[in-house]
Amino acid sequence: MTTLTVSDVTLTFGGLNALTNVSMEIKPGLITSIIGPNGAGKTSMLNCMSGFYHPTTGSIKFGDQDISKAPPHFVSELGIARAFQNIELFAGLSVLDNLLLARHRHLNYNFFQAIIYYGKASRVEAENRAFVEDIIDFMELEAYRHSVVGNLSYGVQKRVEVARALTLNPKILLLDEPMAGMNVEEKEDMVRFTSDILIDRGTTVVLIEHDLGVVMDISDQIYVLDFGEMIGEGTPEEVAQNPAVIEAYIGEE
Amino acid sequence: MSTNRWLATGNFFTSYKEEQRIYRTHLDRSIFIVFLAVLFIWPLFFPVKNSTMLVIDNVMIAMIAVLGLNIVTGFAGLISIGHAAFVGIGAYAVGTAVTLLGKNHELIVYGWPVMILLGGMAGAAFGALVGLPALRLKHLYLAIATLSFQIIFEWVIMLMSFFDQGQTIAVGRVYWFGGKVLRQQHYTFWYYAILVFLILCGFMVRNLLRTRHGRCLIAVRDNDRAADAMGMHPGFTKVYAFIVAGLLAGIAGALKAYLDRGVGIESYTLHTSIEYLAMAIVGGLGTLNGSLWGPAAIQMLDLRVEELAELSGHYLPAELNLATALRPLTFGLVIVLFLMFEPRGIANWWRMFRSYTKLWPFRY
Numbered sequence: 225m226t227t228l229t230v231s232d233v234t235l236t237f238g239g240l241n242a243l244t245n246v247s248m249e250i251k252p253g254l255i256t257s258i259i260g261p262n263g264a265g266k267t268s269m270l271n272c273m274s275g276f277y278h279p280t281t282g283s284i285k286f287g288d289q290d291i292s293k294a295p296p297h298f299v300s301e302l303g304i305a306r307a308f309q310n311i312e313l314f315a316g317l318s319v320l321d322n323l324l325l326a327r328h329r330h331l332n333y334n335f336f337q338a339i340i341y342y343g344k345a346s347r348v349e350a351e352n353r354a355f356v357e358d359i360i361d362f363m364e365l366e367a368y369r370h371s372v373v374g375n376l377s378y379g380v381q382k383r384v385e386v387a388r389a390l391t392l393n394p395k396i397l398l399l400d401e402p403m404a405g406m407n408v409e410e411k412e413d414m415v416r417f418t419s420d421i422l423i424d425r426g427t428t429v430v431l432i433e434h435d436l437g438v439v440m441d442i443s444d445q446i447y448v449l450d451f452g453e454m455i456g457e458g459t460p461e462e463v464a465q466n467p468a469v470i471e472a473y474i475g476e477e
Numbered sequence: 478m479s480t481n482r483w484l485a486t487g488n489f490f491t492s493y494k495e496e497q498r499i500y501r502t503h504l505d506r507s508i509f510i511v512f513l514a515v516l517f518i519w520p521l522f523f524p525v526k527n528s529t530m531l532v533i534d535n536v537m538i539a540m541i542a543v544l545g546l547n548i549v550t551g552f553a554g555l556i557s558i559g560h561a562a563f564v565g566i567g568a569y570a571v572g573t574a575v576t577l578l579g580k581n582h583e584l585i586v587y588g589w590p591v592m593i594l595l596g597g598m599a600g601a602a603f604g605a606l607v608g609l610p611a612l613r614l615k616h617l618y619l620a621i622a623t624l625s626f627q628i629i630f631e632w633v634i635m636l637m638s639f640f641d642q643g644q645t646i647a648v649g650r651v652y653w654f655g656g657k658v659l660r661q662q663h664y665t666f667w668y669y670a671i672l673v674f675l676i677l678c679g680f681m682v683r684n685l686l687r688t689r690h691g692r693c694l695i696a697v698r699d700n701d702r703a704a705d706a707m708g709m710h711p712g713f714t715k716v717y718a719f720i721v722a723g724l725l726a727g728i729a730g731a732l733k734a735y736l737d738r739g740v741g742i743e744s745y746t747l748h749t750s751i752e753y754l755a756m757a758i759v760g761g762l763g764t765l766n767g768s769l770w771g772p773a774a775i776q777m778l779d780l781r782v783e784e785l786a787e788l789s790g791h792y793l794p795a796e797l798n799l800a801t802a803l804r805p806l807t808f809g810l811v812i813v814l815f816l817m818f819e820p821r822g823i824a825n826w827w828r829m830f831r832s833y834t835k836l837w838p839f840r841y
Contacts (some may be wrong), residue, residue, distance in 0.1 A: 308706075
């Protein structure tokens with residue numbers, strides 16, 4: 225079980241501080257939420273964690289390994305997977321192919337075994353398929369297995385997005401607004417999946433979400449960002465009592 | 478096991494291995510095997526003129542080249558305007574060996590399969606080199622990089638005396654188990670040789686596409702940000718696409734060198750590059766069978782246009798020179814029409830035909 229430690233991260237885009245001295249600790253076995261108003265720097269934080277952005281100063285460590293300068297494909301190999309806010313699936317492929325793609329690093333046959341496709345490659349692919357089917361089962365995507373992703377409804381696409389990140393078999397799963405734009409029923413499903421991901425699969429979850437009801441319900445730890453600065457942290461009860469958080473969300477009395 | 482392995486109806490899979498298969502039913506597979514067998518035996522029963530055989534040989538070489546182009550442009554989504562240069566690299570690999578060793582050296586005339594593979598490797602090596610800008614460049618800028626490679630290639634060949642300034646470098650007649658391959662058998666012999674290479678390359682690409690080494694190409698085409706998050710290095714994947722494309726192009730080029738019994742620059746110019754691109758588009762980008770339809774269709778069209786031009790020469794004044802105008806005209810027209818009305822190419826017609834016949838005679 226590895227802890228993701230963010231210490232004093234500042235992220236600057238040409239004079240604008242997207243994040244200012246943000247520190248947080250993602251403890252294994254918990255659901256940690258990052259909340260805050262629009263433009264608070266939540267997604268920037270996630271981008272830093274997953275290697276798409278590199279902090280200007282400060283460091284991000286996964287266990288003992290410094291990942292603040294690591295590219296995304298390296299970070300994902302370490303065991304940090306993410307689902308994107310705006311769906312970034314391979315739109316022309318089927319759900320199955322999307323998930324198989326995420327297993328890229330886990331398939332250990334080489335090019336020559338691949339072009340012969342006999343013996344090892346075939347066997348590994350079959351095992352791989354079994355693993356992917358497991359995820360499909362977990363995320364309840366059976367009915368859409370062979371559908372082209374681009375033709376699916378928004379809610380299902382979001383689910384595929386989470387499924388694809390899960391297929392990487394990560395230690396930490398970063399979910400960027402998985403429930404945005406969903407109806408109540410889909411939202412309930414997604415909440416169930418999120419807590420199941422932790423309980424059944426033992427994957428630590430980092431959640432960015434605007435629906436405070438959901439966040440207060442399922443989070444173990446909450447970090448609140450506003451204008452790139454950390455204004456509050458703690459358990460849901462502590463955060464709900466925090467005057468700075470209340471001010472950021474509903475303004476002064 | 479499934480109940481009925483011969484028809485699509487009542488044929489279900491009970492293991493993932495079964496679902497991996499290329500041919501879903503025994504019927505499909507048998508038809509394909511019969512088709513391959515027919516490809517091998519028809520020249521024995523219907524001997525054709527050497528000129529006809531030459532056309533068929535050239536079409537099949539183009540098929541191998543377009544397979545490579547489809548890897549890089551169709552599957553990985555990187556427009557390559559320098560594909561003829563890669564084919565040329567393969568051919569000039571043979572040309573270099575000829576210049577260094579002499580045109581009747583054992584390696585050239587006996588070890589020709591080795592030379593063809595060497596041509597492929599040379600193509601792959603240059604593919605890696607030309608692919609390097611893909612680490613930084615995207616879209617049209619990368620296309621321009623491939624275009625510049627095409628131009629550099631042409632100029633290097635035309636200026637270096639080592640390559641005889643682009644004049645034809647003659648390649649000797651090869652030997653096979655039956656002895657020297659003579660003029661009468663030359664085209665038929667190479668028909669078989671090219672066919673074998675085409676089938677091997679086709680299966681290579683087909684297998685590649687059902688493994689991680691093929692899926693990663695489609696991933697970087699569709700969304701390279703997500704591909705990055707899924708643990709693929711988008712840059713290296715693109716370089717790798719160029720390597721595979723270069724490999725296939727190199728094989729095609731080496732085959733062409735042997736078929737033409739010579740290597741000259743005029744077969745590997747920018748014009749040929751555009752022609753390959755047209756073949757890939759007409760056949761259907763990003764499809765395996767499109768790489769086979771495209772070259773055949775374009776070549777057929779070319780022959781028809783030539784006939785038409787010849788015919789019109791009898792009736793129209795000579796200074797009109799319809800023949801030279803007609804070829805590029807129809808060529809461009811076909812590309813435009815395909816882009817407008819069938820961007821998915823002939824492969825899409827094939828797909829519709831297949832889905833119609835799949836459940837035949839049942840409508841649903």
